[in-house]
Amino acid sequence: MKVLLRVLAYVRPSAKWAAVAIVVLIFATIFDLVAPWILREIFDEGIKKENVSLILWLTLLLIGVQALKSAGMFLQGYSQELVGQNVVFKLREQMYAQLQRLSFSYYDKAQTGQLMSRMTGDIDAVKNFVGFGAMGLLTGLLTFVGTMIFMLWMNWQVTLISTVTIPLILLVLWWFSNKVGPAWSSIREQTGRLTTTLQENIAGIRVVKSFATEEVEQKKFAERNKQNFETNMERAKLEAKAFPLMGLFGGLTFVLMIWLGAVYVARGEMTLGTFMAFQWYTWGIIWPLNMLGWQINIMQQAIKAAPRVFEVLDTPSDIESPQNGVTTANMKGQVSFRDIRFFFNDQDQAKDAPILSDISFEVKQGxxxxxxxxxxxGKSSLIALLSRFYDTSSGQVLIDGIDVxxxxxxxxxxxxxxxxxxxxxxxxxxxxxxxxxxxxxxxxxxxxxxxxxxxxxxxxxxxxxxxxxxxxxxxxxxxxxxxxxxxxxxxxxxxxxxxxxxxxxxxxxxxxxxxxxxxxxxxxxxxxxxxxxxxxxxxxxxxxxxxxxxxxxxxxxxxxxxxxxxxxxxxxxxxxxxxxx
Known part of the structure; x- marks a missing residue:
């Protein structure tokens, strides 16, 4: 939940557009809920009573509702995409700036391919949830709740009996959500490794060709590619098990409604218009639950991708510029190394030998x-301390008598x-x-x-x-x-x-x-x-x-x-x- 809340916090700069999308979404949902009711009136008040003018007006009203909904969907789609792209823009901007701030010690351990994967695929996964998945969840929830209210109002007995399979769909969704999360976590990691292998091969292609190791590299990439393929297929198996089951239970809901509604119509306990409206409304129950599976998929991708992005954003930099730092405008270049000891961050200072030990010397200007x-x-490490690529473990490096x-x-x-x-x-x-x-x-x-x-x-x-x-x-x-x-x-x-x-x-x-x-x-x-x-x-x-x-x-x-x-x-x-x- 913390991850989702942090992701949604990136929506704040686009709060107005998000509000527009939500408002349009609510009105579109209302139109969806009103349309079957209009259809009921066409059958019960128009066709049954042979009121042609009412049929015409209600049909035009239905067309108008659909036209308004289509216009609203355009505005909603644009707003959602704008919100999602703003989130991508901000995340990439922050991550790139963070990568510029991070010190050499971070890059000593970081893999370029993993960073590229986080900057591209992982942030895109976050965008898909913010720009589409979150709104889809809200749409599904409002549609499901609104549809149940309308159906219960029209005929609560048929509604309750025909929705007995809903708990089974929810059970499948719960199982799918628990399984697909770890699967997407593995996929994000495997994608990063695959990207790393590709990046290293391209960057070192001259070395590869010089040593004629193309086949070795192909096997290495093939192994990574196979792992990525197998991980995705494990995720696909979960989808292949869950979605058909949800479709089956959703289909049973529809069949139950048809059978039960037909019985009630035959008995005179339900009008034909209400029966026709129930057919429309039933999809308002089934599709949100079926779509919920896909929305969970998108949400789990974001939940597993976002921490990989935030891990970079939350990494503290070892080297920071001091507040009100001394200007170098008049620097002359007199250098002093005093009692320098230096260890890398991943070294155990109690056990490992220092990279530099007890270094002291003076250098005059020029x-x-x-x-x-x-x-x-330790030659390069010595010079790295001069530019503060690393900080000393103890001792001082001074330029013109001032600690660097x-x-x-x-x-x-x-x-x-x-x-x-x-x-x-x-x-x-x-x-x-x-x-x-x-x-x-x-x-x-x-x-x-x-x-x-x-x-x-x-x-x-x-x-x-x-x-x-x-x-x-x-x-x-x-x-x-x-x-x-x-x-x-x-x-x-x-x-x-x-x-x-x-x-x-x-x-x-x-x-x-x-x-x-x-x-x-x-x-x-x-x-x-x-x-x-x-x-x-x-x-x-x-x-x-x-x-x-x-x-x-x-x-x-x-x-x-x-x-x-x-x-x-x-x-x-x-x-x-x-x-x-």
Whole structure:
């Protein structure tokens, strides 16, 4: 019930249209209830008494009632759809905004396919209930109650006897409602898994083809598809059992009414007009109960889908911008890491080893800091704390002497320009991708950033230059070209702090050298962190930090670390030996 009440709360912004739909629904129900009564009068007062003019007027009245009902149904249908679409619009707007607010820790565990399924199929299921199912339930209830009142008023004996099967229909409905709810819960979950499998396959299609695992992926998808099929068939079995039974009991109600009504007419205890009206009214009892099965189906879909949507909406964000946060307008870029310890949210701090442990160092404004370490040493996590992608478990990260948690969050992240190791580009033009963080940039500024990233000359050879569309995830470019576009994107932001996370890993040695030469000017007066594996990437660093298993084991200049027999010197000698070959 709480779920339904919360869903219906989204109707409030469209309360006027919902009220219009309800009012029209009530009048349409009244018309439905009056029509059989008019039919009774046509038989009993018109045909029986051979009153042709009365027959004509009552027939015209019946036509008028149906015409008014049809016009009302148009208005009701439009109102219902508008209410349902407004609910969809609001839910999707809120969910998308929530997905933008949620922190990295949420996406570390979330499955993209499940989120897509919730944003589309689950919200549509909610809309179907709000825009159609709820009104259908109300229509059925009013029609059933109103019909029973009219029939009892006309002839209570025939009404009570002919409706003896109604409790059996209600029993089937109760059984169906209890069974179909869990079935729809499984279907929603299976649909999410199927969508996840599809999304992962499409996103990784190049890997699939590179390893020739198309058949493996087909089998994986076929298994998911089979599970989805079987789950839907279990639900279909429930419907196949319940609806024919309801139809059988509803048919018995109609047959009982025909038989009993005919007996009463033959005895003179019921008029022919009342008998004809009873035939019409009987459908006013049967169809609401039969439709109730479908409405329960729609309601159960919404009841099982809505919590999946609300689960996302109710997820708290680990990272929030502080109220009255400090502005970053005059940020210079002096960085301090003080006694940093960091665990991911799903780690047990009492048992698990920290990702980062007891990290402390100072960085002056304009200093170029290289961060070295083996895979899993904590390099990327260290930098993630700088932009507050995660918060420290203990200790402080300060910029210009102010804890990063005190800065206005958007401003902080715009002040730290990151060129990530895994470059992501949007399915837009090269111009739009470079200007992604600065949409108002002039063409001159965009070209200047591209030149600094050593990508301008290549762009000018493209069919439409900077307006060339590069395809989803930047598939129209090579890995090195994507990295240089991402580098230009960061340079255009002109941040006081620049982070190059393996930013030249996908380019050849000559291009890497050219980029580093261009970056010398870009890095002037700007605090820069360079995360790298290749020592050639850190040749211009003022200081080098060496991480191992989350601890800072060495720091110093290239010369100082080369003179020690530590990790850096070993790495230096291995790479020197490899290049010599």
């Amino acid at each position: 200093e170029v800091i290289a961060v070295l370490g083996a895979t899993g040493s 948690r005190e800065y206005e969050l958007d401003g902080l992240r715009r002040s730290v320009g990151i060129v990530p190791q895994e470059t992501f580009l949007f399915s837009a033009s090269i111009r739009d991708n470079i200007a992604y963080g600065y949409p108002d940039a002039t063409m001159e500024q965009i070209e200047h950033a591209a030149r600094k990233a050593q990508i301008h000359d290549f762009i000018t050879t493209m069919p439409h230059g900077y307006d060339t569309l590069i395809g989803e995830r930047g598939v129209g470019l090579s890995g090195g070209q994507r990295q240089r576009v991402a580098l230009a994107r960061a340079i255009l932001m002109n941040p006081p702090i620049l982070v190059l996370d393996e930013a030249t890993a996908s380019v050849d040695t000559a291009t890497e050298s050219a980029i580093h030469e261009a970056l010398l000017e870009v890095m002037k007066g700007r605090t820069t962190f360079i995360i790298a594996q290749r020592l050639s990437s850190i040749q211009h660093a003022d200081r080098i930090l060496v991480l191992e298993q989350g601890s800072l084991i060495e720091q110093g200049t290239h010369k100082e670390l080369s003179e020690r027999n530590g990790f850096f010197r070993q790495l230096f000698e291995r790479q020197k030996l490899a290049s010599g070959r």
